[in-house]
Amino acid sequence: MAERGTHAFAAGEPRGTRPRRALSGRNIMIYGALGVMALYYLLPLYVMIVTSLKGMPEIRLGNIFAPPVEITFQPWVKAWSEACTGLNCDGLSRGFWNSVRITVPSVVLSIIIASVNGYALANWRFKGANAFFTILIFGAFIPYQVMLYPLVILLREMGIYGTLWGLVMVHTIFGMPILTLLFRNYFSAIPEELFKAARVDGAGFWGIYFRIMLPMSLPIFVVALILQITGIWNDFLFGVVYTKPDLYPMTVQLNNIVNSVQGVKEYNVNMAATLLTGLVPLAVYFVSGKLFVRGIAAGAVKG
Amino acid sequence: MGNSIEVKDLTLNFGSISVLKNMNLDVAEGEFVVLLGPSGCGKSTLLNCLAGLLDITDGQIWIKGKNVTWAEPSERGIGMVFQSYALYPQMTVRGNLSFGLKNARVPQAEIDKRIARAAEILQIQPLLDRKPAALSGGQRQRVAIGRALVRDVDVFLFDEPLSNLDAKLRSELRVEIKRLHNQLGNTMVYVTHDQIEALTLADRIAVMKGGVIQQLAAPLEIYNRPSNLFVAGFIGSPSMNLLKGRTVEGGRAFQFGATKIDLAGYDGGAVLERDQAILGVRPEHITVSKTPLSGPSIPAEVEIDEHLGADSLLWLKAEGVNLSVRVPVEGRLPPGTKVHLGLDIPKASLFDAKTEQRI
Numbered sequence: 001m002a003e004r005g006t007h008a009f010a011a012g013e014p015r016g017t018r019p020r021r022a023l024s025g026r027n028i029m030i031y032g033a034l035g036v037m038a039l040y041y042l043l044p045l046y047v048m049i050v051t052s053l054k055g056m057p058e059i060r061l062g063n064i065f066a067p068p069v070e071i072t073f074q075p076w077v078k079a080w081s082e083a084c085t086g087l088n089c090d091g092l093s094r095g096f097w098n099s100v101r102i103t104v105p106s107v108v109l110s111i112i113i114a115s116v117n118g119y120a121l122a123n124w125r126f127k128g129a130n131a132f133f134t135i136l137i138f139g140a141f142i143p144y145q146v147m148l149y150p151l152v153i154l155l156r157e158m159g160i161y162g163t164l165w166g167l168v169m170v171h172t173i174f175g176m177p178i179l180t181l182l183f184r185n186y187f188s189a190i191p192e193e194l195f196k197a198a199r200v201d202g203a204g205f206w207g208i209y210f211r212i213m214l215p216m217s218l219p220i221f222v223v224a225l226i227l228q229i230t231g232i233w234n235d236f237l238f239g240v241v242y243t244k245p246d247l248y249p250m251t252v253q254l255n256n257i258v259n260s261v262q263g264v265k266e267y268n269v270n271m272a273a274t275l276l277t278g279l280v281p282l283a284v285y286f287v288s289g290k291l292f293v294r295g296i297a298a299g300a301v302k303g
Numbered sequence: 304m305g306n307s308i309e310v311k312d313l314t315l316n317f318g319s320i321s322v323l324k325n326m327n328l329d330v331a332e333g334e335f336v337v338l339l340g341p342s343g344c345g346k347s348t349l350l351n352c353l354a355g356l357l358d359i360t361d362g363q364i365w366i367k368g369k370n371v372t373w374a375e376p377s378e379r380g381i382g383m384v385f386q387s388y389a390l391y392p393q394m395t396v397r398g399n400l401s402f403g404l405k406n407a408r409v410p411q412a413e414i415d416k417r418i419a420r421a422a423e424i425l426q427i428q429p430l431l432d433r434k435p436a437a438l439s440g441g442q443r444q445r446v447a448i449g450r451a452l453v454r455d456v457d458v459f460l461f462d463e464p465l466s467n468l469d470a471k472l473r474s475e476l477r478v479e480i481k482r483l484h485n486q487l488g489n490t491m492v493y494v495t496h497d498q499i500e501a502l503t504l505a506d507r508i509a510v511m512k513g514g515v516i517q518q519l520a521a522p523l524e525i526y527n528r529p530s531n532l533f534v535a536g537f538i539g540s541p542s543m544n545l546l547k548g549r550t551v552e553g554g555r556a557f558q559f560g561a562t563k564i565d566l567a568g569y570d571g572g573a574v575l576e577r578d579q580a581i582l583g584v585r586p587e588h589i590t591v592s593k594t595p596l597s598g599p600s601i602p603a604e605v606e607i608d609e610h611l612g613a614d615s616l617l618w619l620k621a622e623g624v625n626l627s628v629r630v631p632v633e634g635r636l637p638p639g640t641k642v643h644l645g646l647d648i649p650k651a652s653l654f655d656a657k658t659e660q661r662i
Contacts, residue, residue: 193389193462196356197450201403202377211402215393 052076052271059267075268079276083269085256088245092273095253099233099280101164102249106171107228111221114176118183119209123195133184140177148241155242167242171232179224186220187213226288230281250277305368307332307458307490308353313362315345315352315514322348323514326362330492332457335484337501338494340511341537346494349511350460353492354383367457377406379458382451386463388443390435396446397431400453414453421452424483441472448483461493465500477503498538502526510534526585528570529652532659535583541616541627544589546582547656550574557582557653560622562601568649571662579656586629588647591617593640600643605636619644 047064052075054068081091088094120126121133151170152161160166190213198208239249248256254277258270308330315323323345330336338346351357353364355376363372371379390399397418404414422428425445435443444464451459461480465473481504484491495501501508502522509519510533518530529535535543548559550566554574557564559582566574592600603621615635617628621644628644636642653662 191387191389193385193387194391196351196354196376197383197385197389197447198391198402199356200354200376200381200383201450201454202375202406203402207406212391 048271048275052079052268052275054268056264056266056268072268075266076272076276078266079257079269079273083257083266083273085245085253085260092250092253092257092276095248095250096276098164098243098247098253099250102167102171102239102243102247103229103232105165106168106175106232107225109168110172110175110179110228111224113172114179114224115183115217115221116209117176117180118185119187119213120205121180121184122187122190123192123208123213124205133180136177136180138177140181144174144237148237152241161242162244162247164243164247167238167247170238170242171235174238175228175231179228182224182227183217183220186217190216222288226284229284233280305332306330306365307334307367308492309363309365310349310353311363311365313349313352313364314360315348315357316360321514323352323359326514326516328509328516328519330490332490333488335491335493335504335506337505337508338492338511339498339501339508339537340496342496344511345514346496346511347462348514350462350492350494353379353458354381354460355379377403380456381458381460382454382456383460384444384447384451384462384464386466388435388440388447388467390443390446390450392435395432395434396427396438396449399435399446400431400449403450403454417453417455418449421449424452424486425449440468441476444468444476445479448480452487457490459489459491461491461495463494463496466495466497473500480504498540502538510537512537527650528661529583530661532581532583532654535652535654535661539585541586543583543585543652544624544626545654546584546624546626548580548582549578550576550580550653552576559601562599562622564599564601564646564648566648566653569651569653570649571653574653574662577655577662580662581654581656582646583652583654584646585650586616586627588650589626589628590645590647591619591628591630591634591636592643592645593636595643596645598645600645603642603644605638605640605642607638608635 050067051059051064053071053073055070055072055074058069079092080096081093082089083091117136121129155161155166155170158166160169194212195208198212203211233249234251235249236251236255239252240255243249243252254273257273306329308328310326310328313323313326313328314321326349328336328349338349340346348357352359353366355371355374355378359372363370365371366379366381376383390396391402394402400418400421401414404417409417418431422431425448427442427445427449430438430442430446435446438446444467447464464480465476468476477500480491480493484504493500493504505522507519508522508525510517510525512533518525518534520528520530525534526538529538529543532545536545546557546559548557550556551558551563554576555566557566557580564582590596601621603619603626605617605619606625607618609616609618610632613632615630615632617630617636619626619628619642626644630636654660655662
């Protein structure tokens with residue numbers, strides 16, 4: 001080969017720079033920093049887990065970073081089924097089941113309604129659709145505290161104040177703006193011609209929703225599911241305002257256990273209770289995170 | 304033969320914007336009409352109105368003798384093919400073809416029969432159990448045409464069906480659509496911005512601009528006798544040469560710069576004397592000669608010559624105006640050559656510069 005340009009390359013010599021070695025100073029810095037950050041954020045979790053596995057005498061020694069000498073699951077049992085809040089002494093379990101009974105219908109209801117809303121707003125441009133959408137989105141910016149009392153009155157007048165369904169309704173309503181926005185944007189991104197083709201093929205509002213749109217929308221449903229389950233499970237404010245002690249969700253129950261003023265502070269039980277409460281959102285992230293990625297890959301909307 | 308589609312005084316406004324203005328269009332049974340125009344001219348909008356995908360503001364749409372102005376798309380007896388194919392990605396080809404029939408509660412045996420027939424016509428039998436994602440662009444568009452075919456309708460609507468395909472596939476499918484039309488004899492309305500597609504496919508072309516049909520005529524008529532300046536400039540590549548001047552001698556001649564061109568044999572209305580007129584001549588209707596012609600000829604200079612394979616294009620400058628002339632390959636001339644141009648007046652078009660209409 002003749003010389004090309006100003007550089008001469010010996011035959012067979014590769015061009016460009018060789019990829020850097022894995023253990024370069026730069027990489028050590030990056031991974032070192034990442035490691036330190038990870039440790040920093042994992043430390044509280046470590047303390048919680050360790051503390052929850054210790055007995056009270058061991059905790060009183062004050063070495064919060066020390067691993068438990070004698071591992072005990074008693075605090076977990078107590079947090080789940082024996083810890084007292086007020087007159088009830090059945091631990092978090094009651095709150096757990098309340099939370100399940102609140103979360104499941106709220107999530108299902110809000111996602112069903114919001115997805116149909118979003119679909120209608122994206123594809124069936126009815127008169128006033130934009131105004132409707134603007135008002136709905138505006139709802140997302142109003143602080144919850146402003147609505148608390150009016151909603152109490154509203155629920156009272158409807159006769160569902162302090163009931164489970166009252167709270168479900170509140171969660172459904174408050175999930176509406178952001179979920180509708182989510183679904184509307186997703187459905188808007190689906191090519192309009194697909195929708196037109198389905199109309200020419202004689203599919204109606206529900207036919208297109210169920211048979212064309214839904215099968216293409218798994219990813220956005222998973223996103224909505226994550227948002228709603230974690231949001232509603234972690235909710236404290238609405239739970240404490242709109243329900244009665246019998247129906248308190250897990251978060252409220254947790255607060256009542258941890259903040260009870262009489263008796264000794266049982267740190268191990270508190271830690272166990274907190275971990276138990278956080279378990280559900282954590283599990284949702286782990287399980288659906290994977291599903292989420294798979295959903296995006298399988299969706300392959302591009303026809 | 305009656306009319307398959309009748310559009311009567313159709314008007315469509317989006318808010319205060321008028322998209323289609325008082326439009327009338329009759330399409331005969333079995334006719335292939337192409338709606339042609341630049342983007343934003345309302346051609347796709349008109350097609351969507353025919354399909355019932357857009358609610359019109361005023362007017363009526365009749366298909367097959369029925370007033371379908373407010374009928375649902377599926378009740379109009381139309382099949383539609385889209386630019387992006389619009390196949391349902393989660394269904395197999397078979398599922399795509401049968402979706403509309405199932406919605407219409409056609410019995411399964413009949414569905415199978417129609418799918419088999421459509422698959423045979425379009426040669427997509429081996430693809431029936433594949434998902435759209437596993438098909439090439441050309442195959443997808445075949446399936447999309449098949450979806451219109453199985454509906455067993457009288458009217459096919461095509462919305463730029465070939466625009467997403469590469470040049471080779473485009474010409475192949477173009478021929479195939481033409482063949483399909485010959486074979487089935489359906490009425491077809493076809494939207495495109497590609498004039499080659501329009502000229503090759505259409506029985507009649509409707510050239511549109513600004514929501515108004517500028518000219519509705521057979522392809523050759525549109526090409527040879529454009530009704531106004533817009534149509535003249537839009538059809539043909541390179542476009543028609545437009546010479547600005549005026550008509551003199553009671554309309555018997557056209558004054559272009561220093562040259563007086565005899566208009567004898569002009570195929571049109573009364574020319575009269577107009578102080579602002581435009582003479583339009585297609586590149587292939589100009590002869591180039593190195594020696595002065597017998598009649599009046601326009602002196603010009605070659606600026607660029609372009610190879611097109613079968614023939615060549617000369618770009619010339621005459622009286623400060625750029626002109627293009629199509630010449631045979633052996634007629635090529637190097638840039639800078641001084642030449643004389645002769646115009647084929649019987650094939651030229653004369654426009655009034657003020658009204659922009661053909662005289």
